[in-house]
Amino acid sequence: MHVAVRYLARWDRTVSQVDQFLCRKGASPAQAKRIIDRLVDLRYLNDCAYAERWIESRLARQPMGRERLKAELQAKGIGEAVAEQAIGESLRGIDEAVLAQQALKARQRTGRRVTPVQAVRLLRQWGFEEETIDRIIGARSGREGSD
Secondary structure: OHHHHHHHHHOOOOHHHHHHHHHHOOOOHHHHHHHHHHHHHOOOOOHHHHHHHHHHHHHHHOOOOHHHHHHHHHHOOOOHHHHHHHHHHHOOOOOHHHHHHHHHHHHHOOOOOOOHHHHHHHHHHOOOOHHHHHHHHHHHHHHHHHO
16 A cells, blocks of 8 residues: 555556556555555545546647547546546537647647648647548638638
8 A cells, every 4th residue: 555655646647557556566456456446535546537637737738639638548547438528527618629729829839831731630640520620721721812
């Protein structure tokens, strides 16, 4: 238990990360489960709260779409249902098109001009939905045509 608490003291962690850590340190699966259950009871571990904090931090650094957020959370051991719930809560009231525009503006601030083809590729990589990409690219093409 003390090893797990020290591990949590350094960074916010998911249940999956703590489980893997405990197993690497020699805990049996049953021991790891008991320790994790106790940490959850003590509110030291909460995957939903972790996911919401992580999303907020991630979006502050780099706006991205739901699919990319979900994939990155799942890579950290967050279950699909918890990831979707956290994304829904975190993005409530936020238009994905606004996030996509912010992502492209951040890319352009580096001094590089982004062509429509590059914008489509980047927005797909960043996990934005095709409908959002079509709206953004259509709006950008319309502005560029009127310039």
